[in-house]
Amino acid sequence: MIQFYNVTKLYPNGAKAINDLSLRIKQGDFAFLVGPSGAGKSTIAKLIFREEKPTAGQIFFNGRNALRFRGREVVAMRRKIGMVFQDFRLLSQKTAYENVAFALEVTGVSRWEVRKRVPEVLRQVGLEDKMDRFPAQLSGGEQQRVCVARAIVKNPVLILADEPTGNLDPETSRELMELFLEINQSGTTIVIATHAWDIVNELKKRVIALESGRIVRDEEQGSYGYGVS
Amino acid sequence: MGFLNSLRYCLRQTLLSIVRNFWLATASAAMITVSLLILGSFGLIALNAGQFLQQVESEIEINVFLQDVAPVNDLGREIRALTGVERVTYVSKEQALEEMRESLGERRDILTGLENDNPLPASYRVRTSNAEVVPAVARAIEKMHGVDKVRYGQGYVEKLILITRWVNVAALFAAGLLALAAIFLIMTTIRMSVMARRDEVEIMKYMGASNWFVRFPFLLEGMAVGYLGSKVAVLILGFGYYYLLLQVDQVSLFFVQLVTDQQTLGMLFGALFALGVLIGGLAGSISIRKFLRV
Numbered sequence: 001m002i003q004f005y006n007v008t009k010l011y012p013n014g015a016k017a018i019n020d021l022s023l024r025i026k027q028g029d030f031a032f033l034v035g036p037s038g039a040g041k042s043t044i045a046k047l048i049f050r051e052e053k054p055t056a057g058q059i060f061f062n063g064r065n066a067l068r069f070r071g072r073e074v075v076a077m078r079r080k081i082g083m084v085f086q087d088f089r090l091l092s093q094k095t096a097y098e099n100v101a102f103a104l105e106v107t108g109v110s111r112w113e114v115r116k117r118v119p120e121v122l123r124q125v126g127l128e129d130k131m132d133r134f135p136a137q138l139s140g141g142e143q144q145r146v147c148v149a150r151a152i153v154k155n156p157v158l159i160l161a162d163e164p165t166g167n168l169d170p171e172t173s174r175e176l177m178e179l180f181l182e183i184n185q186s187g188t189t190i191v192i193a194t195h196a197w198d199i200v201n202e203l204k205k206r207v208i209a210l211e212s213g214r215i216v217r218d219e220e221q222g223s224y225g226y227g228v229s
Numbered sequence: 230m231g232f233l234n235s236l237r238y239c240l241r242q243t244l245l246s247i248v249r250n251f252w253l254a255t256a257s258a259a260m261i262t263v264s265l266l267i268l269g270s271f272g273l274i275a276l277n278a279g280q281f282l283q284q285v286e287s288e289i290e291i292n293v294f295l296q297d298v299a300p301v302n303d304l305g306r307e308i309r310a311l312t313g314v315e316r317v318t319y320v321s322k323e324q325a326l327e328e329m330r331e332s333l334g335e336r337r338d339i340l341t342g343l344e345n346d347n348p349l350p351a352s353y354r355v356r357t358s359n360a361e362v363v364p365a366v367a368r369a370i371e372k373m374h375g376v377d378k379v380r381y382g383q384g385y386v387e388k389l390i391l392i393t394r395w396v397n398v399a400a401l402f403a404a405g406l407l408a409l410a411a412i413f414l415i416m417t418t419i420r421m422s423v424m425a426r427r428d429e430v431e432i433m434k435y436m437g438a439s440n441w442f443v444r445f446p447f448l449l450e451g452m453a454v455g456y457l458g459s460k461v462a463v464l465i466l467g468f469g470y471y472y473l474l475l476q477v478d479q480v481s482l483f484f485v486q487l488v489t490d491q492q493t494l495g496m497l498f499g500a501l502f503a504l505g506v507l508i509g510g511l512a513g514s515i516s517i518r519k520f521l522r523v
């Protein structure tokens with residue numbers, strides 16, 4: 001589903017976030033991107049989502065060169081990806097419900113479908129009684145869950161979650177992971193950037209460990225720790 | 230289905246945006262009103278100046294004085310065959326004398342006795358389709374056999390042609406400049422509304438909204454603002470001009486006939502209206518462009 005070939009990303013200020021990295025994520029995969037802060041996890045997510053373009057190397061999405069995508073194809077690709085942003089990116093003047101509905105509305109889904117689907121998803125992330133609150137009236141963890149709801153509401157083929165449990169207590173984090181696992185069961189590819197080592201170790205899924213923009217370890221059914229088998 | 234849903238969503242967004250940014254929208258509309266008022270006033274002046282010039286032009290006549298031995302009929306045919314010539318009237322020696330007598334009024338007596346030895350030449354009076362061709366036609370006639378002198382207000386006509394050209398060029402130039410200024414002003418105001426919704430636009434793009442979907446509400450917003458602005462401008466101009474016509478009618482001193490032709494005025498006002506809506510839409514879509522490249 002996603003392939004990176006010798007991808008390097010230099011930010012305009014000279015920071016080398018990704019360094020000659022190759023990577024392959026298959027349809028239906030459930031993978032963790034782990035590594036210390038600044039290792040390049042968010043940058044990988046941004047490169048897949050086409051928020052950033054690589055300085056060198058090639059990126060393929062569904063077998064096609066994603067760097068050659070033009071406007072219309074970028075739009076089509078983004079509709080297939082559910083992105084959970086590390087910085088949430090919720091619209092402050094819209095309620096939780098409206099923020100989630102927004103993701104459907106931009107793709108031209110009927111209002112009837114929106115009314116049916118949005119409360120359903122908000123219930124799945126445990127926010128059914130806070131639908132009409134604005135982001136400012138929600139805690140960090142709740143905002144994060146709105147962001148997750150917005151990503152899964154459109155039934156994407158790929159969910160890219162950047163630190164989705166960063167603001168959640170262990171209990172809620174575990175519930176969210178359950179939800180991701182459930183979605184993964186139906187064939188959706190899931191990539192989660194995180195440094196929540198306890199969850200990673202527990203789930204025994206694929207772990208891609210990064211350090212200074214390079215992959216230092218890539219294990220099926222892995223754990224977080226470095227060099228520990 | 231997707232298209233209709235999107236359309237409904239866009240319309241709702243447009244309305245919301247105008248209500249939320251009420252003062253900004255009002256300011257933009259006022260900009261359009263002012264620009265169109267200036268533009269429209271200019272158009273009305275140009276229209277009237279054009280009519281005045283046409284009036285003056287239509288009074289220009291070429292007087293072709295003939296030698297006594299001229300082949301009158303052949304000359305008439307030759308003149309009529311020239312391009313640009315519209316009407317040719319023959320004035321015989323007797324008619325010329327009669328006309329002079331009439332113009333002298335009470336002192337016509339001094340002409341008695343001239344009937345038998347008429348010193349006035351016969352002539353052709355030539356009217357052309359427009360003033361521009363007068364000098365060329367006059368030159369061509371001058372060369373014809375049997376023509377004595379050609380008079381058409383030399384110098385005066387050339388000046389008139391020059392003035393007409395300048396008025397046209399200046400009108401076009403000023404109109405273009407004003408339209409540009411209006412676009413610029415509205416762009417600034419709509420850009421403020423875009424800036425206020427910048428994050429929204431960015432997130433829309435990240436959610437997989439097409440450029441069309443993002444642009445459309447801004448386009449509509451611009452057009453709606455343009456519509457309101459031009460409506461006010463056209464109303465003010467219309468009533469203002471109507472009032473002016475009434476005033477001129479009462480004073481009735483004016484030697485210039487003001488343009489009252491409904492069709493011409495309607496076309497001017499219609500064009501102003503269309504321009505306002507167009508400028509609004511253009512400004513709306515231009516100001517959003519930069520933010521679409523995400």
Ligand SMILES: Nc1ncnc2c1ncn2[C@@H]1O[C@H](COP(=O)(O)OP(=O)(O)O)[C@@H](O)[C@H]1O
Pocket residue numbers: 011012013015016017035036037038039040041042043044
């Ligand atoms: N927009 C940016 N401009 C400049 N440097 C950046 C930008 N985003 C990230 N970086 C740098 O790139 C490196 C990787 O960052 P990031 O991908 O956010 O890491 P992680 O998500 O693993 O913490 C860091 O050194 C960071 O400072």
Ligand SMILES: [Mg+2]
Pocket residue numbers: 041042043086162
């Ligand atoms: Mg990060």
